[in-house]
Amino acid sequence: MKVHVYKFSHTQNCTPLEELLNQILVSDLNDRIREIGHQKVRVEQIVHDGGFWYLDFIKFRDGCGPGKLHPEREIEGFNFENEECFGEETAMLFNPANNYILFQYNQHGVRHKTAQNYLNFFNHQSHNKYEFLPKFDEETERKFHDKSIFRRIDFNVASRYMSESDRKNGMSVYRAIGMGSEHGADRIFVSIRAGKGNKDGLSAQRVRETVSALKKILSIDDKAVSCLEVVGKDASDKGADILDFLGKRLALEYDIVPGPDKRLPLPDRWASLRSAHAAWQQILV
Numbered sequence: 001m002k003v004h005v006y007k008f009s010h011t012q013n014c015t016p017l018e019e020l021l022n023q024i025l026v027s028d029l030n031d032r033i034r035e036i037g038h039q040k041v042r043v044e045q046i047v048h049d050g051g052f053w054y055l056d057f058i059k060f061r062d063g064c065g066p067g068k069l070h071p072e073r074e075i076e077g078f079n080f081e082n083e084e085c086f087g088e089e090t091a092m093l094f095n096p097a098n099n100y101i102l103f104q105y106n107q108h109g110v111r112h113k114t115a116q117n118y119l120n121f122f123n124h125q126s127h128n129k130y131e132f133l134p135k136f137d138e139e140t141e142r143k144f145h146d147k148s149i150f151r152r153i154d155f156n157v158a159s160r161y162m163s164e165s166d167r168k169n170g171m172s173v174y175r176a177i178g179m180g181s182e183h184g185a186d187r188i189f190v191s192i193r194a195g196k197g198n199k200d201g202l203s204a205q206r207v208r209e210t211v212s213a214l215k216k217i218l219s220i221d222d223k224a225v226s227c228l229e230v231v232g233k234d235a236s237d238k239g240a241d242i243l244d245f246l247g248k249r250l251a252l253e254y255d256i257v258p259g260p261d262k263r264l265p266l267p268d269r270w271a272s273l274r275s276a277h278a279a280w281q282q283i284l285v
Helices: 017-025 112-121 138-146 164-169 172-182 204-220 266-279
Strands: 002-010 034-036 039-049 052-061 068-070 073-076 086-095 100-105 130-134 149-158 187-193 225-233 241-244 251-253
Touching: 002 266, 017 039, 017 052, 034 112, 039 112, 052 112, 052 266, 086 266, 100 112, 100 266, 112 130, 130 204, 138 225, 138 241, 149 204, 204 225, 251 266
Parallel strands: none
Antiparallel strands: 002 100, 002 130, 002 251, 034 039, 039 052, 052 086, 068 073, 086 100, 149 187, 149 225, 225 241
């Protein structure tokens, strides 16, 4: 099981997240269902223990699904009763003391953006704006902040993450993506390099704006950007550093033994999130 970490942020007029979680906790299961991006989602389990909030998000898979297989028998389907379907489980840990969220990665389940929007829209009478922002390696961030000369930036991004307003605003990253979307490309790889005679390198402001824009896209979909590298140096440097943001994104993996029902047990998934939090304790500040 892979674990990612996100910084939790919110606007001033939001309902405190702990208050909202208590509202969800006292709601009936059926009343917890919300439709987020054409998929039905609910928080099925909520536990407050040891200062942490533990959640389990469920995605309703009411379309097609896998069959049941045995080496000596042909594949067969499951006999679902009316309104039953497959469900995908995704665990989450929230620490209100440092405002960090640890999230199980489940390719077929609830992604962090869907969980964020579920919490935003759970209470229709509130105008909440919560955000889960991906956490990157501190050393990479520090080096990027200290660089003054940038020789190269490479990135690979899904072309669908391009809005007309962004294109009109003329942001460099969106101009490049826009060209790809106009020609039907699914993904765009961009490599911008300073010329050999250009001692000042690329525009530092544009490089920082581009990295910031790509991080924003990552906060929407953690698979949208598959490469983000910057080559930069200080004015006094003899050499340049290659800064790989995605290669240094905080992530840990845990081996969990499936139960007899082939599901990953919830206590083990929550324990993995707690272990990851302990492992990152020095940097989750």
